[in-house]
Amino acid sequence: MTDRKRFAVLNGGIRVNKPAAADSRKCFEVLTGGLETTVQDYWGREGYLRFGVPRSGPMDKLSFQLGNQLVGNDENAAGIEIQFIGPKLRFFNETVIAITGANNRPKLNQKSIPLWQTAVIQPGDILSFSHAEFGARSYITFAGGIDTPLVMGSRSTFTRAQLGGFQGRKLMQGDVVYTFIPSQPMYQLLDRIVPNESRPEFSRLWQVEVNLGPHDDGLTPDDIQQFFTYDWIVSSKSDRIGYRLEGPKFQFSESARYQSAENGRHPSNTIDYGCSIGSVLLCGHTPTVLLADCPSLTGYIAPFTVTEQSLRKVGQARPGDIINFKQVIQSSASNHRNRLHLDKSVSRLLC
Amino acid sequence: MIYQTLRYRLAGERHLLIEQSDEVDLTVNFKAISLAQMLLGSPEMGPDGIRAIVDVVPSFSTVLIQYDPTVISIQGLIRFCEHCVQYLDSPHNLELSSRLIEIPVHYNDRWSRECFEQYCKTIKPIESNPEWVARLNGLGSIEKLIIYHSTPEWWVGAVGFLVGLPTLMPLNPNFRLHAPKYDPPRTWTPKGTIGVAGGFTTIYPIVVPDGYQMIGRTPAPIFDPQGQLPVFRDTPFLFRIGDRVKFRPIDEEEFEAIEREIVEGRYQYQISEPQTFRLNHYLNHAHAEIA
Numbered sequence A: 001m002t003d004r005k006r007f008a009v010l011n012g013g014i015r016v017n018k019p020a021a022a023d024s025r026k027c028f029e030v031l032t033g034g035l036e037t038t039v040q041d042y043w044g045r046e047g048y049l050r051f052g053v054p055r056s057g058p059m060d061k062l063s064f065q066l067g068n069q070l071v072g073n074d075e076n077a078a079g080i081e082i083q084f085i086g087p088k089l090r091f092f093n094e095t096v097i098a099i100t101g102a103n104n105r106p107k108l109n110q111k112s113i114p115l116w117q118t119a120v121i122q123p124g125d126i127l128s129f130s131h132a133e134f135g136a137r138s139y140i141t142f143a144g145g146i147d148t149p150l151v152m153g154s155r156s157t158f159t160r161a162q163l164g165g166f167q168g169r170k171l172m173q174g175d176v177v178y179t180f181i182p183s184q185p186m187y188q189l190l191d192r193i194v195p196n197e198s199r200p201e202f203s204r205l206w207q208v209e210v211n212l213g214p215h216d217d218g219l220t221p222d223d224i225q226q227f228f229t230y231d232w233i234v235s236s237k238s239d240r241i242g243y244r245l246e247g248p249k250f251q252f253s254e255s256a257r258y259q260s261a262e263n264g265r266h267p268s269n270t271i272d273y274g275c276s277i278g279s280v281l282l283c284g285h286t287p288t289v290l291l292a293d294c295p296s297l298t299g300y301i302a303p304f305t306v307t308e309q310s311l312r313k314v315g316q317a318r319p320g321d322i323i324n325f326k327q328v329i330q331s332s333a334s335n336h337r338n339r340l341h342l343d344k345s346v347s348r349l350l351c
Numbered sequence B: 001m002i003y004q005t006l007r008y009r010l011a012g013e014r015h016l017l018i019e020q021s022d023e024v025d026l027t028v029n030f031k032a033i034s035l036a037q038m039l040l041g042s043p044e045m046g047p048d049g050i051r052a053i054v055d056v057v058p059s060f061s062t063v064l065i066q067y068d069p070t071v072i073s074i075q076g077l078i079r080f081c082e083h084c085v086q087y088l089d090s091p092h093n094l095e096l097s098s099r100l101i102e103i104p105v106h107y108n109d110r111w112s113r114e115c116f117e118q119y120c121k122t123i124k125p126i127e128s129n130p131e132w133v134a135r136l137n138g139l140g141s142i143e144k145l146i147i148y149h150s151t152p153e154w155w156v157g158a159v160g161f162l163v164g165l166p167t168l169m170p171l172n173p174n175f176r177l178h179a180p181k182y183d184p185p186r187t188w189t190p191k192g193t194i195g196v197a198g199g200f201t202t203i204y205p206i207v208v209p210d211g212y213q214m215i216g217r218t219p220a221p222i223f224d225p226q227g228q229l230p231v232f233r234d235t236p237f238l239f240r241i242g243d244r245v246k247f248r249p250i251d252e253e254e255f256e257a258i259e260r261e262i263v264e265g266r267y268q269y270q271i272s273e274p275q276t277f278r279l280n281h282y283l284n285h286a287h288a289e290i291a
Helices: A002-015 A061-070 A221-229 A308-316 B026-041 B074-086 B110-122 B129-136 B142-150 B252-263 B279-290
Strands: A024-032 A038-040 A079-083 A088-091 A095-101 A118-121 A126-128 A137-142 A176-180 A205-212 A232-234 A242-246 A269-274 A279-283 A286-290 A297-300 A304-306 A322-327 B002-010 B015-021 B053-058 B062-067 B095-098 B100-107 B154-159 B166-170 B193-197 B200-203 B213-217 B244-249 B275-278
Touching (some): A205 A308, A269 B062, A304 A308, B015 B026, B026 B062, B026 B095, B026 B154, B062 B074, B100 B142, B100 B252, B110 B193, B129 B142
Antiparallel strands (some): A024 A088, A024 A176, A079 A137, A095 A118, A095 A137, A242 A286, A279 A304
C-alpha cells in the first residue's frame, strides 16, 4: 500500500527532533517569531483529503516558487511563509536567500535589501522585517531548502492539527532551523533577479477569477450578477483556512429555499459534502473562500470556485482590501495543472 | 429523493462533485462509499495507475473526485464514473469491509461542562447540553440518554472536515438523536468530546471550534500523528469510512486510568477484525426487526 509507505515516513520522521541527515546543516536561529511564520512547500500535501488533511503549502504559490527559483532550488524545496509581521532571524552559516511576495521591507543587519533577488548571507547576519503596504504574505527561500521531516509527503505546516513543518507549529523564539546543503555552488546564485515584468502585481484591489459551480443552482440570476459586480471587502476574520467577505445579502433560488429538512434550516445549508480549496462557500450570507488549510467537508453550498491561478490573489489580500470576481468559462484546453514554468523569468542582474 | 440519474457538479478545474440524492440514508451512503472505493482503487485511473484520479472524498450522498486535468478531461472522467456506476445499480448486492470499534465515553463529563459554562459566561446562556438533548428526544433523564446513545452500533458515514473526524449515524434509525447546533458556534471544543446534532454523532480529534451539542468525552485518541500507540503505527487516523462504533459508558475514574495507559503507550483499543458488512443482509434484518 502506498499509504503504508507514506505513513512509515511520517512515523519515522516526527520522532526525530533534529534532522540528523549528513546533507543538512544549521541555517538560522529564530530571535523573534513574528505573527505566523511557518515552513511551507510546493505543492503541499496531496492524497489525504479523504482523511480530512488539507493541501496546505504557500498561499501565494507564484511568489514562493519565484523565490525557490532564485536560489536554485528544486520546485519541491521548503521555505518560509511570513504573515503581516515578519520574524527576526540570525544566521549560522554563509548561504544565499531570496525574499519574495509582499514587500515587507526586509533589512539585513539594519540595512534595507531588495525583494525579488538573491542576497548573500554571512554567519552572524541578522534578517528583520517591517510592515508591507500591499499584500499579506512574504516568503523567504534558502539555497538548498529547509530540512524538516516529510509528513505525508510534504514539509508544509498545518498548525491546526500540529502536522508537518517545524514540529507542526509556527516558528518561535529559540527555534533552530536546518537547511539542506545546496547542490549548486554559491557563486552561481549571486545577483539573480526576477525582472519587473515577471513579478506578480500587488494592490489593494484584486481581480479574482472563478468558475461557476458546484452549487450555482442555489442562487438566483440576480444573486450571481450581484456577486460579479459588487466590491467585496475582505473581513478581518480571514486566515489560511478561509477568507470571509463582507457585502450584500443573497436571495437564494427556489430549490435552495424549499428543500428537505436534512439539508438544514438556512437556504445556504446542504447535506455535508466533500469540498475543495478555492470553493466560495456561502455561510449564511457571508461568502467564504476556502484556502490552503481548509476543511474537507462542509454543510454550506459553494456556488463558485476560485481558479488555481487566482488563489494567490486571495491569499495576498489584506483585511479591508477589495475583491472583484470575474467568471471564466472552464475549457478542457486550459485545464493544465498550473504547475509553474518559470525558467525564463529569472535572469542575471545586469550590472 | 434519490435522483433518477446522478448529478455531476463541476467544482473548479480539478474537482468533480457527484450527487445522488438530497436525503441521507444508509443505502445512499453505502453507494457513495462503494463508488469512492471503485474510483480510488481503479488500477488504471487511480493513484496506483496513471493518477487521473488523485483523491476521492465520499460523504453521505456525494462523492468528491480530485482529478488531474493534465491526465484526463472532465468529459473523460464523467464517462469513467458512468462506467463505474453501472456496477453499483443494485446497491443491495453491495458489501463493505467494516470493523467494530469500541469507544469508551465518560458521559456528562466535567471537561465539556467547563467548556459549556465558559460559553454561557462569554457568549450567551444556554441549557446544559446532555439535559437538553435528553429532553428534546423525549428521554427524560441523562441516564436514559446514556443508555440510548450507547445501545446502537453507529455507522462511520463520513471521515473528514478535519484530520480523521468521523460523522456517525445509528445503523438503526430509531436511535437518531435530534438536536440543533450551537448558534453562534463555540470557539473551542475539548479534544475527544462526543458531540450530537441533526441525527449524527461526532468525535473531535483535536481542539476545534464547532457547534454540536457536547454530551461526553472519550480519553482514547482518534488521531495520533506521532504514532505512539500501536493502533496508529500504520496510519494516524483511527476511523475508516464504513467502520462501526459502539460507545461504552465509563466513569471518571476509568477515564483517568485509560488516560494513564495512553501516556504509557499500553492502551489497547477494542477493534474487531474487518468483517464483511452486506447492505441487503442488514436491510432485511432491520425490516424483520421493525415488523
